[in-house]
Amino acid sequence: MAEVTQEDVNHALEVLGITLAITPEALAQTRRTLLHTWNPARYANLANNPKQYMQSYKKAEEMTALIEAAYALLSVVLGPDETPDDQRIA
Secondary structure, three states: OOOOOHHHHHHHHHHHOOOOOOOHHHHHHHHHHHHHHOOHHHHOOOOOOHHHHHHHHHHHHHHHHHHHHHHHHHHHHOOOOOOOHHHOOO
16 A cells, blocks of 8 residues: 555645544545536536537546545544554644
């Protein structure tokens, strides 16, 4: 497993728009809210312009991937206590 750096954690926090003082439940709620906001299907009826639609759709796909990656990283950081201390960032 790759080492998690403080820079990685800071980027994940920035993507999700939260601070590290967050509970796992609040983290999951933030993830659900952002995934709903950035769901690519929401852009289906946004514009009659196919180019503009595809740009918005691709942006939503990128954001969805970023949100999922940030959530996965922070889940490990905030995860259960059986994670060795040298792999956790507090």
